[in-house]
Amino acid sequence: GAGVSQSPRYKVAKRGQDVALRCDPISGHVSLFWYQQALGQGPEFLTYFQNEAQLDKSGLPSDRFFAERPEGSVSTLKIQRTQQEDSAVYLCASSLAPGGMYEQYFGPGTRLTVT
Amino acid sequence: GQNIDQPTEMTATEGAIVQINCTYQTSGFNGLFWYQQHAGEAPTFLSYNVLDGLEEKGRFSSFLSRSKGYSYLLLKELQMKDSASYLCAVRDRNYQLIWGAGTKLIIKP
Numbered sequence: 001g002a003g004v005s006q007s008p009r010y011k012v013a014k015r016g017q018d019v020a021l022r023c024d025p026i027s028g029h030v031s032l033f034w035y036q037q038a039l040g041q042g043p044e045f046l047t048y049f050q051n052e053a054q055l056d057k058s059g060l061p062s063d064r065f066f067a068e069r070p071e072g073s074v075s076t077l078k079i080q081r082t083q084q085e086d087s088a089v090y091l092c093a094s095s096l097a098p099g100g101m102y103e104q105y106f107g108p109g110t111r112l113t114v115t
Numbered sequence: 116g117q118n119i120d121q122p123t124e125m126t127a128t129e130g131a132i133v134q135i136n137c138t139y140q141t142s143g144f145n146g147l148f149w150y151q152q153h154a155g156e157a158p159t160f161l162s163y164n165v166l167d168g169l170e171e172k173g174r175f176s177s178f179l180s181r182s183k184g185y186s187y188l189l190l191k192e193l194q195m196k197d198s199a200s201y202l203c204a205v206r207d208r209n210y211q212l213i214w215g216a217g218t219k220l221i222i223k224p
Contacts, residue, residue, distance in 0.1 A: 004157075033212075042119070042202050042214030043158070056211065091157065099210040103148065106157035 002026065004107035006092050012113045013082045021077045021110045025094030033104060034067055034077050035091040043091055049075060050098050082114045117141045119215035121203050126221045127193055135188045135201050135218045143208025149177050149188045150202040152217065158202055162188070190220075198222045 005024045013019050025032050031050055035043035036059075045059040051072035060067070064083075069075040079086055089111050093104035118140045127133040139147070146165040150158035164170055164179035164186060176189040188201055200217040207213055 040216065042204070042216050043212075044214070045211055048211070056209075101210070103160040103163060104212070106159070108157050 004092060004094055004105050006090075006107035006110050008110060009108060010111050010113075012115060015083060015114055016081050018078065018080045019082055019112065021079075021090050021092075021112070023075045023077070023092030023094075023107060025073065025075070025092070026096075026105055027073075029094035029096050029105075030098050031095040031104075032069055032075050033093045033095070034075070035093065036061075037089045037091055037109070039088075046077070046090075079112075082112075084114050087112055087114045117205075117207065117213045119203055119205060119213055121201075121215045121218045123216070124219045124221065126223060127190075129193055129195060129222055129224050131193050132189065132191050133193060133220065135190075135203075135220065137186045137188070137203035137215060139184050139186070139203070139205045139213075139215075141205045141207045141213055144181060145206040145208065145210055147177075147179055147186050148204045148206070148212070149175075149186075150204065152200045152202055154199070161201075193222050195222050195224070 007022045033048050034046040037043045047067045048056040049069040064080045066078045089109040091109045092107045095104045121137045149161040152158040162177040169178045174191045179186045200219050202217045203215040204212045
């Protein structure tokens with residue numbers, strides 16, 4: 001069956017540009033998570049959706065970061081006025097139950113490079 | 116603050132056994148996960164412990180001691196394809212996953 005997909009897989013942006021990263025979770029999964037992963041580090045939590053509701057956005061590093069999941073399925077992470085420190089892999093994960101009660105299934109990630 | 120500690124890198128020989136340790140200090144505890152991540156790929160789920168003791172799944176086993184804030188992942192009969200990073204993650208009282216930096220496991224023939 002289809003897993004979590006993300007697009008684009010790679011994105012190069014010039015400093016100051018806006019970017020939009022897409023996540024297609026597993027069909028029927030209630031929970032959706034966004035993480036940021038720097039090289040050689042574990043994922044860092046950014047934000048969590050339960051269906052269309054964004055229940056936790058405590059990990060978003062600044063107000064330049066914005067996420068939405070308007071119909072409770074596909075989600076988009078938008079970064080405005082990108083900075084070099086935004087360069088990282090952005091991982092999306094989905095889970096069947098609310099609140100991450102069960103294991104999370106990860107997409108392949110989007111590698112963002114800001115030049 | 117919340118903290119997950121695991122060794123940065125380990126080396127083992129094909130066919131041998133390796134134990135990867137993880138210690139944690141978190142705001143509450145609602146389970147511990149181990150994930151495997153090959154370079155450039157997404158993390159994939161290996162195991163989940165919420166009660167003390169050993170969970171066995173094929174060549175992989177995971178142990179948890181909540182009183183000690185300690186877990187380990189045991190890999191037996193190592194294969195070259197087991198070369199990857201192994202991530203320990205704890206679910207805190209808010210059901211948020213707190214991740215360790217991962218242990219890079221290098222398997223030598």
